Amino acid sequence: MKSIMMKINGDQYTLEIQDNWTLLYVLRDVLHLTGTKYGCGTGDCGACKVLINGIAKNSCTLLAKNLENHEITTIEGLSQRDKLHPVQEAFIEAGAIQCGFCTPGMVITAVALLDQNPYPTENEIVVALENNLCRCTGYKKIIDAIRLASKKRDRR
Ligand code: FES
Ligand code: FES
Numbered sequence: 763m764k765s766i767m768m769k770i771n772g773d774q775y776t777l778e779i780q781d782n783w784t785l786l787y788v789l790r791d792v793l794h795l796t797g798t799k800y801g802c803g804t805g806d807c808g809a810c811k812v813l814i815n816g817i818a819k820n821s822c823t824l825l826a827k828n829l830e831n832h833e834i835t836t837i838e839g840l841s842q843r844d845k846l847h848p849v850q851e852a853f854i855e856a857g858a859i860q861c862g863f864c865t866p867g868m869v870i871t872a873v874a875l876l877d878q879n880p881y882p883t884e885n886e887i888v889v890a891l892e893n894n895l896c897r898c899t900g901y902k903k904i905i906d907a908i909r910l911a912s913k914k915r916d917r918r
Contacts, residue, residue: 766830770795771839777826785821785829786810789836797837797866801895808894811867812836818874820893837866840873849873849911856907860898868894872908881912 763778770793779788786803789795789812798821801809805823812821813835840847846854849872859865868891875882875890882890887908888901896904 764827766827768826768829768831769833771835779826781825781827783826785812785814785824785826785834788826789821789834795836795838799863799866801863801867806893806895807864808867808871808891809864811870811894813870813874816874816877818871835870837869840869847873848914849876849908852911852914853904853907856903856910858899858903858907864894864896864898868896868904872911875908876912876915880915882908884909 763780765776765778767774767776769775770789775793777788777792779792786798786800789798790800798812799809800822801807803822805820808820810820810822811818814829815833840850847869849869853859853865853869858868871890871894875887879886884905887905891901891904
């Protein structure tokens with residue numbers, strides 16, 4: 763076991779972890795933050811994406827022991843009390859959710875994209891979503907949702 767410190771959703775944690783524990787395992791099985799999903803476990807589907815120091819990354823392929831003092835934001839950390847993040851609201855408004863399994867990873871990718879590029883073109887959205895798989899929606903409504911979230915920034 764190794765003791766590491768991490769900031770997760772704004773709270774500081776000291777965690778006792780084993781060398782082979784992934785960040786996804788720590789989030790879901792140690793901290794019970796189950797909004798982050800386990801899809802493939804091999805870095806291919808994006809269901810496990812979280813923000814690490816503001817960058818969207820797959821948590822299933824990262825060892826927690828290498829993330830000492832990193833700042834992690836999961837889907838649970840995006841909303842504020844009962845108020846959803848504007849990207850979450852846009853996904854609902856655009857009807858971009860069917861089974862919802864891919865949605866946390868999609869939203870995390872969208873948040874990271876819009877933070878870096880507030881007004882992405884459709885092609886830039888498609889490129890950003892390359893590592894996020896959805897088996898339900900056909901992607902169009904997800905792209906619509908991210909465009910909607912981008913437009914909503916002007917109204918805030
Ligand atoms: S579960 Fe991590 S990329 Fe699929
Ligand atoms: S909504 Fe079902 S996998 Fe995307």
